[in-house]
Structures are given as structure tokens and as C-alpha cells.
Amino acid sequence: MSKHSIPLAGVIGNPVAHSLSPRLHGHWLQRYGITGHYVPLEVHPDDLVEALGAMGRMGFVGANVTIPHKETVLRLADQVTDRATLIGAANTLTFRPDGTIFADNTDGYGFIENLRQNATDWDPRSGPAAVIGAGGAARAVVVALLDAGVPEIRLTNRTRLRADQLKSEFGGRIVVYDWAHMNGMLNGATTLVNTTSMGMEGQPPLKINLDELDPKALVTDIVYTPLITPLLALAQDYGYQTVDGLGMLLHQAVPGFQRWFGQRPEVDDELRNVVLG
Ligand code: ATR
Numbered sequence: 001m002s003k004h005s006i007p008l009a010g011v012i013g014n015p016v017a018h019s020l021s022p023r024l025h026g027h028w029l030q031r032y033g034i035t036g037h038y039v040p041l042e043v044h045p046d047d048l049v050e051a052l053g054a055m056g057r058m059g060f061v062g063a064n065v066t067i068p069h070k071e072t073v074l075r076l077a078d079q080v081t082d083r084a085t086l087i088g089a090a091n092t093l094t095f096r097p098d099g100t101i102f103a104d105n106t107d108g109y110g111f112i113e114n115l116r117q118n119a120t121d122w123d124p125r126s127g128p129a130a131v132i133g134a135g136g137a138a139r140a141v142v143v144a145l146l147d148a149g150v151p152e153i154r155l156t157n158r159t160r161l162r163a164d165q166l167k168s169e170f171g172g173r174i175v176v177y178d179w180a181h182m183n184g185m186l187n188g189a190t191t192l193v194n195t196t197s198m199g200m201e202g203q204p205p206l207k208i209n210l211d212e213l214d215p216k217a218l219v220t221d222i223v224y225t226p227l228i229t230p231l232l233a234l235a236q237d238y239g240y241q242t243v244d245g246l247g248m249l250l251h252q253a254v255p256g257f258q259r260w261f262g263q264r265p266e267v268d269d270e271l272r273n274v275v276l277g
Contacts, residue, residue, distance in 0.1 A: 007037075007261065008036065008055075009037070009039075010038055010055075011066060021066075022039065024249075027271060036061075036260075055095060056095045064093075064253070065091050070089035071088060077101045083108060083147075092259075108140040110251035111140065111193075111222070112148055114247030115218065117247060117267065122218050125151065126190045127151065128150070128191075129150045130186050130192045131193050132198075134157035135195065138155075138195040141222070142170055153173055154189065155167065155176050156185060190216065192213060201226060205229075215239075215240075219235035219243075220242065227244045250267045250272065
């Protein structure tokens with residue numbers, strides 16, 4: 001806890017108005033009777049260094065970080081977790097009493113925890129995982145799946161080079177498929193993840209045929225607007241188990257809140273309803 005009487009935390013981004021984090025952390029502060037505040041902070045990239053210094057001095061215990069600062073903050077932190085280094089980005093900062101900044105990335109943790117909480121009998125080790133996309137979110141998902149023991153990750157991306165890059169970084173268990181052969185990579189896969197923005201409100205849906213997935217496959221999407229994306233709706237029509245992406249957002253917030261406010265918060269339906277408004 002900080003030397004200041006009322007601990008502060010917030011989310012740093014640009015833009016930041018759309019962030020659901022203030023609602024989420026605000027609800028937990030209220031639920032656990034913690035005297036503290038969580039605020040949205042719009043910070044221009046030119047002002048990031050100054051803003052972080054000022055936050056440390058003003059009694060901030062921590063911050064979430066969103067677009068466009070997730071990569072830059074890695075270089076500005078004094079200590080970085082292995083998983084944030086691997087992913088190449090941080091989403092959770094802790095301001096320590098000695099003035100140093102600790103950076104972590106909890107996106108992959110949130111991804112796995114969401115599946116562990118909401119999928120029945122999901123075992124990442126049970127078979128190959130198919131991952132669509134190779135952007136920032138995909139990096140977190142890939143690192144988390146490898147860490148959870150998936151035997152193989154089949155990866156595809158519209159821009160193949162980015163998928164090849166992930167393979168060269170994360171190694172032997174990744175197999176890259178051409179975007180045009182996406183359907184082929186689903187054969188016998190027990191997990192399917194969309195990490196692209198396809199299927200989000202206003203974006204084109206993913207065109208995919210789910211015939212070849214393992215009958216017990218779990219299908220999930222990191223998109224949560226809408227909650228049931230076209231991909232999840234299609235998977236449900238096939239009878240596959242689905243988990244929506246909202247839980248990833250909720251779970252990625254848990255380690256930060258616990259570190260900053262000393263209370264491990266619950267992710268439950270009440271929280272989902274509050275965040276959905
Ligand atoms: P994020 O951090 O959310 O992952 P990102 O790093 O910009 O954001 O990555 C976006 C991902 O969605 C990428 O895999 C991107 O594919 P490209 O690498 O080819 O750009 C994918 N994506 C976004 N819009 C897409 C579209 N209309 N069709 C196919 N892929 C799309």
C-alpha cells in the first residue's frame with residue numbers, strides 16, 4: 001500500500017474513455033469496502049514518462065495500460081515479469097513505495113482463467129489448439145497456451161509473416177497455416193481461439209467451416225462485443241462448447257487488483273452484469 005492514505009489506481013490509454021476497467025475495479029472497491037479510487041487517465045505518448053513519474057509521486061499504487069502504451073511501458077519499467085517480456089507488452093503496472101515500477105502482462109492469465117472457470121472439463125493438453133491471428137492479443141494467448149501445456153498450436157494470420165515471426169520466437173510446438181487453408185488446421189483440434197477483431201461489431205465476420213474440429217472442442221473468442229460473436233454462434237449450432245471473451249477482460253484484472261489493494265477479487269455473474277451495464 002502507498003504512503004498516501006487513499007490508494008489510487010487507474011487505466012492509462014489514448015483513447016481511454018471506452019475502457020471498461022474503471023467500472024470493473026470500481027465495483028470491486030465498493031464490494032470489498034476498500035477506500036480507494038480507480039480512474040481513467042488519457043495520456044498522450046509524448047507525456048507517458050512524465051505521467052508515470054507523477055503517478056508514483058501522487059500515491060498511485062498501480063495502473064492498467066492499454067493502447068497505445070502497452071509496448072512502451074516495458075522499456076520504462078524497472079522490473080518486468082518473464083511473461084510480459086515474452087509477450088513484448090505490459091498491461092499491469094505496480095508503483096512500489098521505493099519509486100520503482102513493476103510491469104506484468106496478465107492477458108494470457110486472463111485468457112486461461114476464463115476458460116478454466118467457464119469450460120467444463122477443458123484440458124489444454126488434450127489436443128492441438130488452433131489460433132487465428134498473430135497480433136498483440138495472439139502473442140498473449142500463444143504464450144499462455146504453451147505454458148498450459150498444449151501439445152501443438154496451429155496458427156494462421158491474414159499477414160502470414162506475423163505468424164511466421166511468432167513461430168520463430170516461440171518455437172517448435174507452433175505450426176503455421178496459410179490463411180487460405182484455415183479450415184484444414186481445425187482437423188482434430190480441441191481448442192479454437194479467434195484473437196482477431198473479426199466478428200466484432202462493425203467488423204466482418206470470420207468465414208470458417210467447423211466440420212473438422214474434435215467433437216469435444218472448445219471454441220472461444222477474445223471479442224466480447226457482441227458477447228456471442230458470429231464464430232461462437234456458429235460453434236453453438238454445431239454443438240461445440242463455447243466461452244465468450246468477456247471473462248478474459250475480467251480475469252486479467254484480478255492480479256493487479258490483488259497486488260494493489262491486498263484483496264483477491266471474485267469474478268462472477270454480478271461483476272459481468274456490472275461491466276455489461
Ligand atoms: P491486437 O493487439 O488486438 O491483437 P493487432 O496487433 O493490431 O491487435 O492485431 C490484430 C489482428 O487481427 C491481426 O492478426 C490482424 O491480421 P493482420 O496481421 O493481417 O493485420 C487481424 N485482423 C484484423 N482485421 C482483420 C481482417 N479484416 N481480416 C483478417 N484479419 C484481421
